[in-house]
Amino acid sequence: MRRFLLPLGVLFALLMLLGAGLGRDPQAIPSPLVGRPAPAFALAQLELPEKSFGPQDMKGKVWMLNVWASWCSSCRQEHPLLLDLAQRGVVPIVGLDYMDARPEGAKWLAQHGNPYQLSVLDANGKIGIDYGVYGVPETYVIDKLGVVRLKHTGPVTAEVIETKLLPLIKALNRG
Amino acid sequence: MARHHGLLASLLLALPLVAPAQGQPAVARGADAILEQHVHRIAGELRCLVCQNQTIADSQAQLAIDLKNQVREQLAQGASDAQVMDYMVQRYGDFVLYRPPLKGTTGPLWFGPLAMLLAGLAVLWSRLRRQDRPMHDADEEGGIA
Numbered sequence: 001m002r003r004f005l006l007p008l009g010v011l012f013a014l015l016m017l018l019g020a021g022l023g024r025d026p027q028a029i030p031s032p033l034v035g036r037p038a039p040a041f042a043l044a045q046l047e048l049p050e051k052s053f054g055p056q057d058m059k060g061k062v063w064m065l066n067v068w069a070s071w072c073s074s075c076r077q078e079h080p081l082l083l084d085l086a087q088r089g090v091v092p093i094v095g096l097d098y099m100d101a102r103p104e105g106a107k108w109l110a111q112h113g114n115p116y117q118l119s120v121l122d123a124n125g126k127i128g129i130d131y132g133v134y135g136v137p138e139t140y141v142i143d144k145l146g147v148v149r150l151k152h153t154g155p156v157t158a159e160v161i162e163t164k165l166l167p168l169i170k171a172l173n174r175g
Numbered sequence: 176m177a178r179h180h181g182l183l184a185s186l187l188l189a190l191p192l193v194a195p196a197q198g199q200p201a202v203a204r205g206a207d208a209i210l211e212q213h214v215h216r217i218a219g220e221l222r223c224l225v226c227q228n229q230t231i232a233d234s235q236a237q238l239a240i241d242l243k244n245q246v247r248e249q250l251a252q253g254a255s256d257a258q259v260m261d262y263m264v265q266r267y268g269d270f271v272l273y274r275p276p277l278k279g280t281t282g283p284l285w286f287g288p289l290a291m292l293l294a295g296l297a298v299l300w301s302r303l304r305r306q307d308r309p310m311h312d313a314d315e316e317g318g319i320a
Contacts, residue, residue: 006298026227032268099237125241132266134224134238 031132031151038065038142039130043120046097046105053094053120060144062172063092064165066116067128067138069100070108075137078155079112085161086115091169095119098128098136141165143172214247217259221246222273230273 033039038055045051055065066082068075086093095116097105102121109119122128131140134153141150150168152160218232223239231239242263249259263271275281 029224029270030268032265125238129241129245129266132268134267 027135028153029134031148033132033140033148034151036148037146038140038148039127041120041122041127041130043096043122043127046095046102046109046119046121048118049102049121053118055142055146058092058094058142059146061092062144062169063094063142064169065094065096065131065140065142067096067098067131067133067136067140068119069098069136070104071100072098072136074155076112078137078157079115081156081158081161082115083113090166092117096127096131097121098133099123099125139165141168141172143175210247210250213250214243217246217250217256218243220260220273221263222271224267224271 040054040056042052042054045053082093085091093116095118097119100121100123102123105119105121109116120127125133131138132151137155139150139152139156140148143149149172150164152164156165215232218239219230221231221242223229223231223234223236225236225238226234229239231242245262246259249262254262260272269276269281275284277285
């Protein structure tokens with residue numbers, strides 16, 4: 001009987017390891033950007049093309065950068081949550097309209113509501129590359145010093161907002 | 176026959192080299208062709224973030240095409256291979272490297288399989304030795320291992 005203990009133990013350990021692997025999201029790639037200053041940019045705003053915006057304009061504030069696009073179907077999924085978050089006024093949200101055209105982006109916001117303090121247009125996706133964007137939507141929390149504190153890839157859910165975003169934003173605002 | 180197979184295989188392998196070029200307006204020649212080869216070599220070392228089991232050389236995803244353009248642009252400006260790789264790692268992390276780098280956190284990845292193989296062999300060896308003992312004479316012991 002005892003000679004089965006070792007193989008069984010090994011089998012069990014292997015099952016645990018594989019089981020843990022199943023629970024992980026292969027799409028979630030740790031971002032090297034977290035803990036580093038948000039890459040600078042100066043992009044024309046979506047609604048006011050003559051005005052430009054960059055992360056440096058938000059110095060001293062805790063804010064969220066949300067990458068979206070009119071062609072992005074899962075952006076629609078998180079959109080009501082962002083609208084709700086904007087209405088609560090806990091954090092300014094800036095939109096990065098990624099690989100999009102100005103008319104389409106503006107139309108999409110008019111159609112679905114605009115949770116953004118402002119949006120900037122990254123028509124050719126250059127700034128997206130600087131931020132390591134690989135799936136839209138993506139959400140970044142940036143602190144008062146302009147350092148990226150969190151990156152979330154894919155649509156945010158109510159759970160992500162309540163358990164990750166809001167507590168972090170609250171803590172950053174206190175500090 | 177085997178020779179033909181080899182030829183066919185190399186043609187098939189060369190296909191992805193040709194396919195992306197079809198989508199481009201101009202045919203690359205001379206210095207451009209050398210740059211394209213260089214871009215392709217580096218693109219073959221970078222993982223496509225959207226379709227994770229492909230390199231960006233093989234992928235037709237929009238992001239892969241953009242990243243290839245980025246590689247091309249930087250090489251054309253005289254960046255070294257290491258600088259281009261560094262640029263990608265800074266934005267997308269080690270994950271973007273198709274061949275994981277050898278460092279502390281990737282130790283289990285590189286040496287885990289070898290360690291498991293050695294552990295398995297050690298168990299096998301000790302079992303075989305134990306089984307051998309009653310059947311063979313003392314001086315033959317260990318002959319199998």
